[in-house]
Amino acid sequence: xxxxxxxxxxxxxxxxxxxxxxxxxxxxxxxxxxxxxxxxxxxxxxxxxxxxxxxxxxxxxxxxxxxxxxxxxxxxxxxxxxxxxxxxxxxxxxxxxxxxxxxxxxxxxxxxxxx
Amino acid sequence: xxxxxxxxxxxxxxxxxxxxxxxxxxxxxxxxxxxxxxxxxxxxxxxxxxxxxxxxxxxxxxxxxxxxxxxxxxxxxxxxxxxxxxxxxxxxxxxxxxxxxxxxxxxxxxxxxxxxx
Numbered sequence: 001x002x003x004x005x006x007x008x009x010x011x012x013x014x015x016x017x018x019x020x021x022x023x024x025x026x027x028x029x030x031x032x033x034x035x036x037x038x039x040x041x042x043x044x045x046x047x048x049x050x051x052x053x054x055x056x057x058x059x060x061x062x063x064x065x066x067x068x069x070x071x072x073x074x075x076x077x078x079x080x081x082x083x084x085x086x087x088x089x090x091x092x093x094x095x096x097x098x099x100x101x102x103x104x105x106x107x108x109x110x111x112x113x114x115x
Numbered sequence: 116x117x118x119x120x121x122x123x124x125x126x127x128x129x130x131x132x133x134x135x136x137x138x139x140x141x142x143x144x145x146x147x148x149x150x151x152x153x154x155x156x157x158x159x160x161x162x163x164x165x166x167x168x169x170x171x172x173x174x175x176x177x178x179x180x181x182x183x184x185x186x187x188x189x190x191x192x193x194x195x196x197x198x199x200x201x202x203x204x205x206x207x208x209x210x211x212x213x214x215x216x217x218x219x220x221x222x223x224x225x226x227x228x229x230x231x232x
Contacts, residue, residue, distance in 0.1 A: 032219055034220075041225075041226075042225055043206055043225050044158075044206070045223065046222075049219065051219065094219055101163070101213075101219065104160075105157065105158045107157045108158070
C-alpha cells in the first residue's frame with residue numbers, strides 16, 4: 001500500500017531563510033506525488049505535483065520539489081521564506097489501483113516563519 | 116468557477132442529533148471526495164464517488180455515517196445520531212476526469228467545522 005511519511009510536525013524558520021520540508025514515500029509502483037498547503041481556516045490547495053515527467057517540479061509561490069527515486073523522497077523547498085508561507089503542508093501519494101485518483105496524505109508539517 | 120462549495124461553514128449540535136453536511140463540486144468534475152480532519156488522526160478519506168457512484172467507502176467510520184450523491188452537482192454527508200467524537204472539520208473535494216490535463220488534482224472546499232456537544 002502507498003504511504004508517505006513527513007518528518008517533523010513543526011518546522012520553524014526565519015523570514016528569508018531556506019525552507020525544507022521532508023517527505024518520504026512508499027509505493028510498489030512508480031508513484032504520483034503531491035504537495036498541498038493549508039492556510040488557517042481554509043481547505044487544501046495544490047502546490048505542485050510529480051507525475052513521472054521532470055524530477056524537479058516547480059510549483060506556486062516559489063516552491064519546488066525534487067523526486068529522488070534512490071532515496072524515495074520528495075522534499076519541498078523554497079530558497080527564501082516569507083511570512084505569508086506560514087501554513088500547514090501535506091505530502092500525498094496517489095493510489096495507482098484507483099487510477100491515481102485516491103490520495104493518501106501524510107500527517108502534515110506546520111511551517112512557522114518568524115520575522 | 117466558484118470552486119467547491121460547502122455548507123454550512125460551522126455547525127454546532129447536541130449529541131444524538133442528525134447532522135447533514137452539503138457539498139457542491141466544481142462543474143464538470145467527475146470525482147467527489149469526503150474527508151475528515153482531526154488533530155489526532157489527521158486527514159482521513161471517508162468516501163469517494165465517480166460519476167455519482169460510490170467507489171470506496173472503506174473510510175466511513177461506522178453505520179452512523181452515510182453519504183449520497185443524487186446528481187453531479189450535489190452531495191451530502193449525514194451523521195445520525197451524532198456523537199462528541201464526530202467533532203472535526205469535514206472537507207469535500209472534487210477532481211476532473213482522467214482525460215483532463217488537471218487529472219489527479221483535488222480541489223478542496225473550505226470545510227465544515229462540526230462541534231457535537
